Amino acid sequence: xxxxxxxxxxxxxxxxxxxxxxxxxxxxxxxxxxxxxxxxxxxxxxxxxxxxxxxxxxxxxxxxxxxxxxxxxxxxxxxxxxxxxxxxxxxxxxxxxxxxxxxxxxxxxxxxxxxxxxxxxxxxxxxxxxxxxxxxxxxxxxxxxxxxxxxxxxxxxxxxxxxxxxxxxxxxxxxxxxxxxxxxxxxxxxxxxxxxxxxxxxxxxxxxxxxxxxxxxxxxxxxxxxxxxxxxxxxxxxxxxxxxxxxxxxxxxxxxxxxxxxxxxxxxxxxxxxxxxxxxxxxxxxxxxxxxxxxxxxxxxxxxxxxxxxxxxxxxxxxxxxxxxxxxxxxxxxxxxxxxxxxxxxxxxxxxxxxxxxxxxxxxxxxxxxxxxxxxxxxxxxxxxxxxxxxxxxxxxxxxxxxxxxxxxxxxxxxxxxxxxxxxxxxxxxxxxxxxxxxxxxxxxxxxxxxxxxxxxxxxx
Amino acid sequence: xxxxxxxxxxxxxxxxxxxxxxxxxxxxxxxxxxxxxxxxxxxxxxxxxxxxxxxxxxxxxxxxxxxxxxxxxxxxxxxxxxxxxxxxxxxxxxxxxxxxxxxxxxxxxxxxxxxxxxxxxxxxxxxxxxxxxxxxxxxxxxxxxxxxxxxxxxxxxxxxxxxxxxxxxxxxxxxxxxxxxxxxxxxxxxxxxxxxxxxxxxxxxxxxxxxxxxxxxxxxxxxxxxxxxxxxxxxxxxxxxxxxxxxxxxxxx
Numbered sequence: 001x002x003x004x005x006x007x008x009x010x011x012x013x014x015x016x017x018x019x020x021x022x023x024x025x026x027x028x029x030x031x032x033x034x035x036x037x038x039x040x041x042x043x044x045x046x047x048x049x050x051x052x053x054x055x056x057x058x059x060x061x062x063x064x065x066x067x068x069x070x071x072x073x074x075x076x077x078x079x080x081x082x083x084x085x086x087x088x089x090x091x092x093x094x095x096x097x098x099x100x101x102x103x104x105x106x107x108x109x110x111x112x113x114x115x116x117x118x119x120x121x122x123x124x125x126x127x128x129x130x131x132x133x134x135x136x137x138x139x140x141x142x143x144x145x146x147x148x149x150x151x152x153x154x155x156x157x158x159x160x161x162x163x164x165x166x167x168x169x170x171x172x173x174x175x176x177x178x179x180x181x182x183x184x185x186x187x188x189x190x191x192x193x194x195x196x197x198x199x200x201x202x203x204x205x206x207x208x209x210x211x212x213x214x215x216x217x218x219x220x221x222x223x224x225x226x227x228x229x230x231x232x233x234x235x236x237x238x239x240x241x242x243x244x245x246x247x248x249x250x251x252x253x254x255x256x257x258x259x260x261x262x263x264x265x266x267x268x269x270x271x272x273x274x275x276x277x278x279x280x281x282x283x284x285x286x287x288x289x290x291x292x293x294x295x296x297x298x299x300x301x302x303x304x305x306x307x308x309x310x311x312x313x314x315x316x317x318x319x320x321x322x323x324x325x326x327x328x329x330x331x332x333x334x335x336x337x338x339x340x341x342x343x344x345x346x347x348x349x350x351x352x353x354x355x356x357x358x359x360x361x362x363x364x365x366x367x368x369x370x371x372x373x374x375x376x377x378x379x380x381x382x383x384x385x386x387x388x389x390x391x392x393x394x395x396x397x398x399x400x401x402x403x404x405x406x407x408x409x410x411x412x413x414x415x416x417x418x419x420x421x422x423x424x425x426x427x428x429x430x431x432x433x434x435x436x437x438x439x440x441x442x443x444x445x446x447x448x449x450x451x452x453x454x455x456x457x458x459x460x461x
Numbered sequence: 462x463x464x465x466x467x468x469x470x471x472x473x474x475x476x477x478x479x480x481x482x483x484x485x486x487x488x489x490x491x492x493x494x495x496x497x498x499x500x501x502x503x504x505x506x507x508x509x510x511x512x513x514x515x516x517x518x519x520x521x522x523x524x525x526x527x528x529x530x531x532x533x534x535x536x537x538x539x540x541x542x543x544x545x546x547x548x549x550x551x552x553x554x555x556x557x558x559x560x561x562x563x564x565x566x567x568x569x570x571x572x573x574x575x576x577x578x579x580x581x582x583x584x585x586x587x588x589x590x591x592x593x594x595x596x597x598x599x600x601x602x603x604x605x606x607x608x609x610x611x612x613x614x615x616x617x618x619x620x621x622x623x624x625x626x627x628x629x630x631x632x633x634x635x636x637x638x639x640x641x642x643x644x645x646x647x648x649x650x651x652x653x654x655x656x657x658x659x660x661x662x663x664x665x666x667x668x669x670x671x672x673x674x675x676x677x678x679x680x681x682x683x684x685x686x687x688x689x690x691x692x693x694x695x696x697x698x699x700x701x702x703x704x705x706x707x708x709x710x711x712x713x714x
Contacts, residue, residue, distance in 0.1 A: 032580075033712035034549045038572055039704055042557040042596060042605075042690050046700025058563025 092116035092161040092169035099176045103151045106176055109143040116161040116169065118142045126156045126173075138164055152180040186271045187264040188327045188374040189358055190218055195258055195277040201249040203277045207260050208243060210374040214264040217241055221259045227276070227342060227359060228259035231269040252279045259359065271361040271371045274344070303334045304386065304397055318399030324376035324406035331370040332360055332386065343388045345371050347401070350380030376403045496581065501539035545580035548681075549711045557690050562698035565623070567691035569657075572707075576636075576671075577681030580713040583673035586684055588630070588663070591706040595663035596628040596690055603699035605690050607662035614649035615641060615659040623693035628705065629660045632670035634684035641670060657687060667710060674714075 045057070047064035096111040112118065115138040121128035122144075133144055142159075149155065159172040188210035195205045209215055218241070223234035237258070238245035250256060256277045262270040306313040306320050307329040313320055322328055330345055343360040360369035376382070386397040504521025517540075525538025536542075550573075557568035578584045596605040608629025610616055621627045632641050633654055641659045644651025648659035661668065671684040686709070692698040 031713045032545065032547050033710055034547055035708055035710040036549050036551045036574060037706060037708045038552065039554040039706055040557060040570070040572075040596070040688055041554065042568060042703040043559040044562040044598075044692070044698050044700050044703060045559055046562045046698075058561055060563075064563070 089114060089163050089165050089167075091167055092163045094159055094161055094169070094172045097159075097172060097174065099174065101176045101178050103179045104149050105145065105147040106149065106155070106178060107143065107145050108157065108174075108176075109141070110159060110172070111140055112142060112161050112169070113140065114163060115140055116142075116163055119160040120144045120157060121160070122146065122155060122157040124153065124155055128156060128158055130155075149178050151178050153178050186361065186370065186372045187214060187262050187268060188212065188372050189270040189273045190260040190262050191273070191356065191374050193258075193260045193273045193275055193356070195275050197250070197252075197277055197279045198246070200252060203247040203250050203256055203258075203279065204244070205237070205247060205258060205260075205277075206244040207273075209241075210262050210270070215262060216265045216267075217263045219261045219263060219269065220245060220247075221261065221272075222247060223257045223259070224254070225257070227257045227274040227344075228272065229342060229359070230272065230361060231259070231261040231263075234259065250277075250279050254279050272359045274357055274359045303332065305331045305333065307331065319402050320399055322376070322382075322401045322403050324379055324403040326405075327375060328373040328401070329370055330360075330373065330386075331368045333368045343369060343386060343396075345373075346385045346387065347373065348383045350378065350382060350403075352383075376401075376406060379403050379406045499539060499542045503539070545578065545713055547576065547578035547580060547584055547711055547713050549577075549586075549709070550575045555688060557688065560690065560692050560698065562692060562700050565626075565692045565694040565696060565698075567619075567689060569687065569689045571633075571685050571687045573683050573685045574709050574711075575681045575683045576711040577677060577679070578673075578711075578713055579676045579678035581676055582714040583675050584677075584711050584713050585669050586636070586671040586709065586711045587667035587669045588632075588686060588707060588709045589667045590663035590665055591708060593665050594628070595707070596703050596705040598699060598701045598703050601699060601701060603701065603703075605692070605698075605703060607664070608660055610662065614647065615661045617643060617646060617648050617658050617660075619657075619660045619689050619691065621691055621693060623695040626690070626692035626696055626698050627662075628688070628690040629662050631658060631660045631687040631689070632684055633687060634671055634682065636671040636673045636682050636684060638669055638672050660689070663705070663707070672714075 047059055048054070048057070053059050053064070092112040092114060094110050094112055096109070098109050100107045108120070110118070117138050118135050120133040122131060122133075123129040135142065146155070154175060154177045156175045157173070159174075160168060161171075162168045190207040190210060193205070193207040195203055198204045205220060207218065207220075209218065217239060219231050219236060220238040221228045221231055221234040222237045228234040234257070237247045247256070247258075256279065257274065258277065259272040259274045261272045306315070306322070308323055308326045313322065315321060332343055345358040345360065346355050347358070348355045356373075358371045358373065360371045362369050380403055382401040382403055384399055384401055388396060501519055501522055503519050506517070506519030506521075509516050509518070519539050522538050522540075525541065527541070528535040528537065552572050552574060555570045555572045557570045560566045560568050574586070576584055576586055590607075594604045594607045598604060605626045605628040608616075608619070608627045609621070609625075611620075615631070619629060619631075633656060635654075637654060640649050641654070641661075642648070642651055643653050643655050643658050645653060645655065670686070671682070673682060686707075688705075690703070
């Protein structure tokens, strides 16, 4: 009996062991990595600049001008000394070569020792196809100023120097690249620049600020010779953040020319909006702008471009589609070189009530003038003319800005809200009238019957 | 009678508790795709992980521990088994022969790494550059362009235009991947490892150059990276010192 129990217990133990045991496998899902870092070095040899032209290592006039100078036979050595006579004067060496490129030009300077006569070859390829500039006198300091170059263009040059004996030193080869064209844009001008003669000694001027975080004040300049060309052309009448001022004193029966220039936080001024005030004695009235006369070439606007948001606007005929919320840049191209004419842009509002007059400004390094108009305040057709002030103010160009995009949603919202309030008040009034009428009717009925409602009766009882 | 039966059952359970830990065994299992290298039959165990540490414990194995004799040491038990290891040699930096930047020329050098692993699944060896282009002048900004492939596969022969300068590599060794094997005329085909053939450009991402499918313990496997820089005869390369930094990584699979 005891043995049977013991055997049964053993069987139970084995079964329990089988079910209680778990199988564990190694978790080797992790990967391991090792790394090594090495440096690989290479030496590239080039010109050794030892004064010896070593063709065996690849030195050529083009690749190693110091070791392999350009050799030209001495043409007319002064003094007729030939090769033996030149030994007293060393070959000239070019040093301190500096290149200062601009958008449309470059200034190259160098120094030679001893005195030398330099010849400058240059072009857009290493054939130096554009031209040759030769000095007429010997010297130590040399410079060449190149102008009318293309922006963002590579130019190559070679400088050849010879001493007073007529022997050439090592040529110098170089290149440079003109700067890329920069988008020169003036700040937007003030708007609604108005002026009139108010008293015997004052011209009242008013304007509106252009909108933008960049705005940092306005300057009003007065000139008695003509429209101020820029913010420095005349006496400063006002500078600050107000939108009106009085120019005092002024003399009667004179014409004063004013310019309003907005300034940005970088200290750059706008192209200016201008007006003239004639101080007619004791006649305080707005002075009309000097409006242009008959157009002589109003069509087409082939040398005028219109830019918004850095994109040139396309247009048909003389009608220019303009987004009213963006500043508009108007550029006059192909102006005569050295022109001193002042050009104006006159813009008339859709109602024809007034005309804004803006003055074009020269853009440095560019052969065009431009003016920046602020955003428009309403949609519509704005007639414009471009005129200059030569013999008389003569219209050169004319067209129309088709302004769109100025939001009118606020106006419609105001109308909607106002209309809603009116409707609500009317309904309220009608309700009051209805209640009054009903009350009156109930009162009349009570007076006629001589009775009160049952509830009242119950209370009275 | 019932009391005795319960007594017997209790005694049996006690026997289980006492002897169960000693009734365990280990067996490696393999399939067509995967293999379980180490397993253990025991009474319990778990992986425990914290943010900084991880531990794996088992309980219930029989006859575990370290035994040693004059000639042998035995590490018995599941926990005595190591997972795997991998190592890579650290060769010296490489130097390419100098090149004349005016007349052009080429330079070749080799660097060899030996990877050692006991991982049954093998390893993969990859290489990358730390910059693009890989070989750049230490000053001045000049560089050798990364090698330009003629097609999708490595170029069988290093060849560049005479107006350029380029830098590339070719791996050699018994474990190189199929991309760098050749049939005597083309790469990425065949089974040969012809010396100085099958050129690729460096990139800043890892390119696998060698791979194995099993342990190479204890000898390891060497892989040679052949490097070549060339400046064309019609190209003027700025003089100076050029440098490329390469990172070679071996990883267990």
